Amino acid sequence: MKLLPPRSPIKGSQEMLLIPCPYCGNRPEIEFAYGGEAHVVRAAAPRTVDDTAWTEFLYFRKNPRGDHAERWRHAYGCGRFFNVKRNTYTDQIEASYRIGETLP
Amino acid sequence: MDNLVQTKPMPRLFPLSGKAIDRRCTPVNGGARFSLRLPAASISTASAALGVELAVPVNRASAANGRTALRLGPDEWLLLLSEAEAVPVAAVLEARLTDGRYSLADISHRQTGVVLEGTAVTDILNGGCPLDFDLAAFPVGMATRTIFCKAEAVLWRQSEGRFHLEVWRSFAPYVWNLLAIVSREYAV
Secondary structure (H helix, E strand, O other), X not given: OOOOOOOXXXXXXOOOOEEEXXXXXXXXXXXXXXXXEOOOOOXXXXXXXXXXXXXXXXXXXXXXXXXXXXXXXXXOOOXXXXXXXXXXXXXXXXXXXXXXXXXX | OHHHOOOOXXXXXXXXXXXXXXXXXXXXXXXXXXXXEOOHHHHHHHHHHHOXXXXXXXXXXXXXXXXXXXXXXXXXXXXXXXXXXXXXXXXXXXXXXXXXOOEEEEOOOOEEEEEEEOOOHHHHHHOOOOOOOOOOOOOOOEEEEEEEOOEEEEEEEEEOOXXXXXXXXXXXXXXXXXXXXXXXXXXX
């Protein structure tokens, strides 16, 4: 699939980014707070984890150019955290799903 | 529980009253507000205890017996009651929800409300709120938390041209001034 280039921020766009909240439906982005990469699991017993793995967990993120699973919180809405699969290049959102569900 | 609830109605400070000279913007005087958080298993019990159906879809309002419940999230409701009912409701919930797995917080003094009416009301609200107020997207009976410029707000559409807007009391002068500025454009 050919990726569409992102919109130029200089020309400006009349469209607003809508984020699909699994509880409330499509809502404007300004209602949401970004929560970083999704599915980063904290070790059940942190004291048994070696320094390298702990550093990985704390500080290293994928930061891809393309599909990215990330957490969002509908801060000015239902207040729930949920996950979104978003393309970081085109800003297109493919799916949103509740916490605890797997990436579709 | 009892020590959290005011047994006597306190004199209420309304930042909007006195300024609300416009017939389309009227402060909601009095009334108690509660934030109710419930697990899914307790919804039917709490509905029976309150006399209001809580099992409505998210972002919908339900009203019965003079009580209103706005479902703001999957496990969160904003209850709008008369001041006289504040104490009985807290006691009834405590008696019925015996497992104690719920949270009821009196936020009567945290928030204040205005009712906005008029043909241009959706345009005025859109001056600070990015939601789509088309009847298909925001039907009558919908209630949701949202943002008005920088203030958190709860919006409840009571009829096509009538909205109930709840804001935190400290934000009310800010919201009111913005509403007045936007309203000027529509010669309200």
